[in-house]
Amino acid sequence: MNVSRSGSHNYTRFEVANKTMEGIKKRYPHRKIDTSKNHDIEFRLDIIDDNALFSIRLTDAIYRFRQKQRSFNKAALLPTVAHAMV
Numbered sequence: 001m002n003v004s005r006s007g008s009h010n011y012t013r014f015e016v017a018n019k020t021m022e023g024i025k026k027r028y029p030h031r032k033i034d035t036s037k038n039h040d041i042e043f044r045l046d047i048i049d050d051n052a053l054f055s056i057r058l059t060d061a062i063y064r065f066r067q068k069q070r071s072f073n074k075a076a077l078l079p080t081v082a083h084a085m086v
Helices: 014-025 079-085
Strands: 004-008 043-049 050-059
Touching: 004 014, 014 043
Parallel strands: 004 043
Antiparallel strands: 043 050
16 A cells, blocks of 8 residues: 655545555455565555545556566656656
């Protein structure tokens, strides 16, 4: 669970992450929830003022963690360029 927030709030992103994971565990009690870094799915919650966007990251862990070198196709955008475009 990855949370970012901007604006004035009376809670931390860590509190939001914990409560969100509690809600996911409550909704899907039969699923094994792995809170380590060896997970298959990463949830993301972006809070901007009074709005929230909940999403699932679709990229592989190699794109989230920079320990390993990545290779790109000739037509692929560099992550910094793609980020700037967004």
